[in-house]
Amino acid sequence: MVLQQALADLNEAYRNFFNSLTGKRKGPKVAPPRFRSRKDSRQSVRFTANARLKVLGDGRLRLPKIGDVPVRWSRALPSAPSSVTVIRDAAGRFFASFVIETEPRPLPETDAECGIDLGLGHFAVMDDGTKVAAPKFLRRAEKKLKRAQRDLSRKQKGSANRDRARVKVARAHARVTGARRDFHHKLSTRIIRENQAVTVEDLAVKALARTKLAKSVHDAGWSAFVSMLEYKAKLYGREFRKAGRFEPTSQVCSACGVKDGPKPLSVREWTCHECRTVHDRDVNAAKNIAALGRREALNVRGGQVRPAETLAQADEAGSRRGAA
Numbered sequence: 522m523v524l525q526q527a528l529a530d531l532n533e534a535y536r537n538f539f540n541s542l543t544g545k546r547k548g549p550k551v552a553p554p555r556f557r558s559r560k561d562s563r564q565s566v567r568f569t570a571n572a573r574l575k576v577l578g579d580g581r582l583r584l585p586k587i588g589d590v591p592v593r594w595s596r597a598l599p600s601a602p603s604s605v606t607v608i609r610d611a612a613g614r615f616f617a618s619f620v621i622e623t624e625p626r627p628l629p630e631t632d633a634e635c636g637i638d639l640g641l642g643h644f645a646v647m648d649d650g651t652k653v654a655a656p657k658f659l660r661r662a663e664k665k666l667k668r669a670q671r672d673l674s675r676k677q678k679g680s681a682n683r684d685r686a687r688v689k690v691a692r693a694h695a696r697v698t699g700a701r702r703d704f705h706h707k708l709s710t711r712i713i714r715e716n717q718a719v720t721v722e723d724l725a726v727k728a729l730a731r732t733k734l735a736k737s738v739h740d741a742g743w744s745a746f747v748s749m750l751e752y753k754a755k756l757y758g759r760e761f762r763k764a765g766r767f768e769p770t771s772q773v774c775s776a777c778g779v780k781d782g783p784k785p786l787s788v789r790e791w792t793c794h795e796c797r798t799v800h801d802r803d804v805n806a807a808k809n810i811a812a813l814g815r816r817e818a819l820n821v822r823g824g825q826v827r828p829a830e831t832l833a834q835a836d837e838a839g840s841r842r843g844a845a
């Protein structure tokens with residue numbers, strides 16, 4: 522069964538690759554499948570339901586050829602799984618990941634909407650002025666990881682010390698990614714719960730507007746977070762929008778819609794030359810993103826909004842749940 526599964530995966534990989542070559546498959550180019558090594562640090566195997574996969578009454582997991590494995594469940598399974606993937610990660614931990622059918626669970630509707638600027642100084646800035654910093658424990662874990670990597674690079678190749686150091690690096694890595702994922706989950710769930718519609722800037726577009734350095738520092742975290750927002754919006758019956766077109770969200774005044782000109786990253790606060798509103802750079806950008814989201818939603822519903830219009834209309838900005 523496991524071998525058949527691998528063959529089916531290979532078949533699909535080739536199909537995707539050839540369909541991508543001939544243009545039958547949309548989206549980014551798909552590379553041909555690669556061989557994996559027995560020595561890869563991340564190993565996985567998939568069992569389907571008809572391979573005698575079974576969750577036993579005492580909480581153990583019955584796997585063919587392996588036996589009954591004790592499992593520490595992170596949560597109860599809502600229905601019978603159609604397959605399970607058992608993964609061993611680089612830090613030597615084992616995970617069981619189940620495929621389950623679920624229904625969307627719409628939350629009660631609210632009027633609140635929110636625009637998010639994924640910033641440099643802060644992890645995220647909302648249009649109501651809330652600023653979310655990356656948590657301290659995450660920064661601490663990142664520091665530890667750096668130290669472990671430095672230690673590893675000083676060990677002699679092929680030595681037992683180097684092996685030990687490599688496990689330490691893998692563990693530190695696991696801790697950083699785990700902490701980051703936990704932070705992303707908590708924040709994205711809260712945002713989706715509290716808002717009916719959420720707008721973020723398209724990351725590809727955002728990357729264009731930023732320097733190379735800033736991009737490399739933040740990309741990984743952002744895209745994981747944005748995709749969480751996207752699937753949670755779907756799951757809970759919320760609207761997820763991407764402000765897709767390139768708009769200079771940090772240059773336009775969110776109060777009167779005037780374009781105030783480019784601002785270097787060092788400018789954290791500025792005054793609109795037209796209406797004299799004092800703006801926090803990131804909060805202003807988040808307000809513009811929220812306005813873009815509202816405008817795009819109107820466009821979709823066939824409203825009379827031309828793309829050439831200014832980013833934020835004064836009345837739009839003023840009608841926001843008391844945000845100033």
Ligand SMILES: [Zn+2]
Pocket residue numbers: 774775776777778779793794795796797798
């Ligand atoms: Zn203004």
